[in-house]
Amino acid sequence: xxxxxxxxxxxxxxxxxxxxxxxxxxxxxxxxxxxxxxxxxxxxxxxxxxxxxxxxxxxxxxxxxxxxxxxxxxxxxxxxxxxxxxxxxxxxxxxxxxxxxxxxxxxxxxxxx
Amino acid sequence: xxxxxxxxxxxxxxxxxxxxxxxxxxxxxxxxxxxxxxxxxxxxxxxxxxxxxxxxxxxxxxxxxxxxxxxxxxxxxxxxxxxxxxxxxxxxxxxxxxxxxxxxxxxxxx
Numbered sequence: 001x002x003x004x005x006x007x008x009x010x011x012x013x014x015x016x017x018x019x020x021x022x023x024x025x026x027x028x029x030x031x032x033x034x035x036x037x038x039x040x041x042x043x044x045x046x047x048x049x050x051x052x053x054x055x056x057x058x059x060x061x062x063x064x065x066x067x068x069x070x071x072x073x074x075x076x077x078x079x080x081x082x083x084x085x086x087x088x089x090x091x092x093x094x095x096x097x098x099x100x101x102x103x104x105x106x107x108x109x110x111x112x113x
Numbered sequence: 114x115x116x117x118x119x120x121x122x123x124x125x126x127x128x129x130x131x132x133x134x135x136x137x138x139x140x141x142x143x144x145x146x147x148x149x150x151x152x153x154x155x156x157x158x159x160x161x162x163x164x165x166x167x168x169x170x171x172x173x174x175x176x177x178x179x180x181x182x183x184x185x186x187x188x189x190x191x192x193x194x195x196x197x198x199x200x201x202x203x204x205x206x207x208x209x210x211x212x213x214x215x216x217x218x219x220x221x222x223x
Binding site: 033042048058105 | 155
């Protein structure tokens, strides 16, 4: 099994450009989420979804949109990139259940100039 | 907002030494997880603890959940260079999303 697959692995954007970070999982997990990781800040939750058609905001949602049309895919959209969005982005999924572990992708390193 | 404070933030030790990493909060958690992250990869789950006072061992790693379920510790015995990485604790209460600490970056020097 591939687990959680994120594309692209690296991306450079200019301020104001838009792009979509892709995330796909093949484990039939209902729960999917997006985190950003910045030095000294740990992992901060951007958006999450408990199932197809359902999304909710996390700790730092501003500037990002998500949708969940299928169980497998959970894309993250940056509508107008800003330098403050320079970060490493991780997608993660898990089975429903309070103690289920999160399975992470290998991240997308985004630089906004 | 629930906060998880991890200490120390950085730790550099010689191979063979023992170490303890702490994860503290003022909030009560129904479960707490520890993850390890290596450069260029996503975090990987090490353990989940759910009962106050619970102790779990994973080879040379010992995890403890505080009696009040507000804190946890990770103890590594005889550290090896392969233990190098970022250690993250994460807590959960009810249906709220998992909250992560900022991590402890461990470097084990051969």
